[in-house]
Amino acid sequence: MRVGAIVRADDQHAREVISLAKTLGGADAATFALLAEPAQTRAGVGAVRGAVVSPDADLAELAAAVGALLGDSAPDVILIPDGPLFEAVGARLAGSLGRTAARDVASVEIEGETLRVVKGAFGGKAAVALEATGCAVLGVRQGASEAQELSELPVAMVDVPHTEPLLVQRRAVRDSAGDDLGAAKVIVSGGRGLGSKDAYESLREVATLLGASLGASRAAVDEGWATPSQQVGITGQKVAPDVYFAIGISGASQHLGGMSGARYVVAVNRDEKAPIFVAADVGVVADWHALWPELRRALTGA
Amino acid sequence: MRVIAFVKSILDPEAPPGAIRFDSGRAQGDVGQVLGPYEGNALELAAQIAEGSGGAFVAIALGGKEQETALRKALALGATSAVRVEREEGFHDPLATAREMQAAAEAAGGADVYVFGRQAGDWDQAVTAGLFAGLAGLPLVPIVQGAEVRGAALSVRREIQGGYEEGEISPPCVLSASNGPGTLLRLPKVKDVMMANRKPIEVRPAISPSGGFKVSDLRANAASRAGRRIEGDLKSQAEALAQDLRRVIPGIGGGA
Ligand SMILES: Cc1cc2nc3c(=O)[nH]c(=O)nc-3n(C[C@H](O)[C@H](O)[C@H](O)COP(=O)(O)OP(=O)(O)OC[C@H]3O[C@@H](n4cnc5c(N)ncnc54)[C@H](O)[C@@H]3O)c2cc1C
Ligand SMILES: Nc1ncnc2c1ncn2[C@@H]1O[C@H](COP(=O)(O)O)[C@@H](O)[C@H]1O
Numbered sequence: 010m011r012v013g014a015i016v017r018a019d020d021q022h023a024r025e026v027i028s029l030a031k032t033l034g035g036a037d038a039a040t041f042a043l044l045a046e047p048a049q050t051r052a053g054v055g056a057v058r059g060a061v062v063s064p065d066a067d068l069a070e071l072a073a074a075v076g077a078l079l080g081d082s083a084p085d086v087i088l089i090p091d092g093p094l095f096e097a098v099g100a101r102l103a104g105s106l107g108r109t110a111a112r113d114v115a116s117v118e119i120e121g122e123t124l125r126v127v128k129g130a131f132g133g134k135a136a137v138a139l140e141a142t143g144c145a146v147l148g149v150r151q152g153a154s155e156a157q158e159l160s161e162l163p164v165a166m167v168d169v170p171h172t173e174p175l176l177v178q179r180r181a182v183r184d185s186a187g188d189d190l191g192a193a194k195v196i197v198s199g200g201r202g203l204g205s206k207d208a209y210e211s212l213r214e215v216a217t218l219l220g221a222s223l224g225a226s227r228a229a230v231d232e233g234w235a236t237p238s239q240q241v242g243i244t245g246q247k248v249a250p251d252v253y254f255a256i257g258i259s260g261a262s263q264h265l266g267g268m269s270g271a272r273y274v275v276a277v278n279r280d281e282k283a284p285i286f287v288a289a290d291v292g293v294v295a296d297w298h299a300l301w302p303e304l305r306r307a308l309t310g311a
Numbered sequence: 312m313r314v315i316a317f318v319k320s321i322l323d324p325e326a327p328p329g330a331i332r333f334d335s336g337r338a339q340g341d342v343g344q345v346l347g348p349y350e351g352n353a354l355e356l357a358a359q360i361a362e363g364s365g366g367a368f369v370a371i372a373l374g375g376k377e378q379e380t381a382l383r384k385a386l387a388l389g390a391t392s393a394v395r396v397e398r399e400e401g402f403h404d405p406l407a408t409a410r411e412m413q414a415a416a417e418a419a420g421g422a423d424v425y426v427f428g429r430q431a432g433d434w435d436q437a438v439t440a441g442l443f444a445g446l447a448g449l450p451l452v453p454i455v456q457g458a459e460v461r462g463a464a465l466s467v468r469r470e471i472q473g474g475y476e477e478g479e480i481s482p483p484c485v486l487s488a489s490n491g492p493g494t495l496l497r498l499p500k501v502k503d504v505m506m507a508n509r510k511p512i513e514v515r516p517a518i519s520p521s522g523g524f525k526v527s528d529l530r531a532n533a534a535s536r537a538g539r540r541i542e543g544d545l546k547s548q549a550e551a552l553a554q555d556l557r558r559v560i561p562g563i564g565g566g567a
Contacts, residue, residue: 100438104445109406109523110438138528176478184474303549
């Protein structure tokens with residue numbers, strides 16, 4: 010089976026996915042890259058085709074660029090880094106090619122015409138192994154394979170046909186509260202257990218003291234205390250800080266799935282049976298409202 | 312505008328670790344069926360678009376009797392009719408699901424706006440809306456946090472990394488709903504819940520397309536860390552926690 014990778018950013022995740030395509034597809038593997046500007050060479054494998062899309066390209070432009078890159082020779086198995094690119098084009102591309110799709114893919118094997126993938130299921134409580142005969146578009150999880158040393162290869166640039174933007178009069182708004190969680194070294198995250206917007210707001214003081222960014226559970230977002238871009242979890246941001254401090258968060262598997270990359274996890278919850286404790290390196294069973302004044306004193310001496 | 316919302320009931324995603332057993336390719340346990348949280352956002356979005364445009368709203372679920380939980384909820388929230396495509400509970404290939412949905416949508420008379428949840432909380436696929444859009448050749452707006460009817464168009468707000476974008480789209484289109492300020496599921500009125508329980512649910516046979524993924528193994532993931540507990544009264548808990556935080560985060564509050 011022919012294997013190809015479609016990538017956008019030139020980052021670790023993209024290099025992992027290209028490397029995986031190379032391992033699976035050998036010399037036939039093809040790389041298709043959405044580039045911010047025209048390039049003559051690029052680290053890649055097999056045929057490298059590139060198309061220019063602006064950093065804030067519209068959904069229609071992304072779809073058109075991917076279509077132009079693949080032309081009429083789409084590889085049988087197409088790998089895309091799971092994340093914003095897959096979200097925007099992956100599954101829709103699969104449907105338009107009449108192929109199946111899977112995301113959150115942790116491993117891929119090809120044996121003859123049989124494709125085997127292992128992916129997360131039940132909010133990360135389980136792993137499922139799936140088997141299919143034939144073609145698919147796969148969203149590959151970060152860390153699913155190792156990034157190999159990739160050599161510079163010439164890039165054949167293709168033109169992207171002009172498209173009307175899908176969302177006309179489009180306006181993008183950056184939400185300063187949440188955009189740096191992925192890179193944060195320390196994250197303080199609050200959940201529904203905080204009980205009120207004021208209590209969630211008080212975490213800003215904790216965050217300032219610890220030099221941390223502020224995250225949230227889905228429940229805290231639904232309460233309107235935090236913005237959706239602050240949500241940590243399988244459908245929020247996947248974070249990997251040195252320290253993750255979870256306050257009033259139960260530890261549902263869908264939340265844990267976003268923070269499992271943290272090096273050290275601290276949890277405060279008043280329920281000693283809360284699942285967050287099983288995912289924490291250190292746990293304090295306490296009412297946050299009672300603990301915080303004492304903790305502030307212990308941290309600041311005031 | 313005519314709206315079709317695809318909704319699904321799932322085993323309670325907040326069930327504690329161990330409550331759901333994973334064996335022989337199936338997930339089982341003494342855990343209730345609930346409407347998936349993103350399907351809740353989808354229902355809210357569908358109801359708003361139908362209300363805002365004075366149009367009808369049809370809810371469709373594929374599965375066994377367990378899907379009545381989702382469909383009754385849809386009826387209580389204003390769905391004009393509910394359809395269940397008879398299918399065995401458990402894993403189905405998502406492309407086959409999208410094909411099944413196309414057939415059911417066509418039988419229901421089609422729609423201007425197809426609303427999905429961003430991700431059902433069972434097989435963590437998050438691909439069905441995109442597959443449906445691709446098969447049907449319709450545009451897809453993923454991760455929608457709110458929509459408003461503006462004449463013949465929809466003003467849509469969708470999540471992007473670190474923020475959101477807004478713009479207008481002309482149906483027909485496919486939206487996948489996420490949680491945000493514009494999609495918080497309303498509480499249905501008691502009267503509407505009672506009415507919903509009396510409304511009929513149409514049951515249709517599946518077309519059962521073949522091919523795609525099959526489950527070859529399903530197993531539970533082990534818990535990752537063994538937590539150390541900080542015991543004692545509040546003051547000593549706070550002091551021990553502060554000490555621990557100082558150890559792992561250098562330079563807190565000027566201390567070392
Ligand atoms: C498909 C899918 C995707 C999902 N994606 C995500 C995701 O990305 N991120 C996410 O977070 N969730 C996600 N969820 C939702 C998830 O299942 C939970 O509903 C959510 O994480 C619960 O948030 P919470 O822990 O803040 O709230 P709750 O579950 O209500 O927990 C509140 C906790 O606070 C504790 N508490 C109460 N009062 C106090 C106090 N005074 N002091 C200390 N502790 C207190 C309670 O003991 C409890 O443990 C997803 C669900 C599904 C189905
Ligand atoms: N069996 C089903 N019945 C109705 N809707 C479904 C079904 N499976 C998936 N969906 C819809 O597709 C969305 C995404 O599901 P998934 O791709 O399985 O995560 C869900 O939120 C539902 O809106």
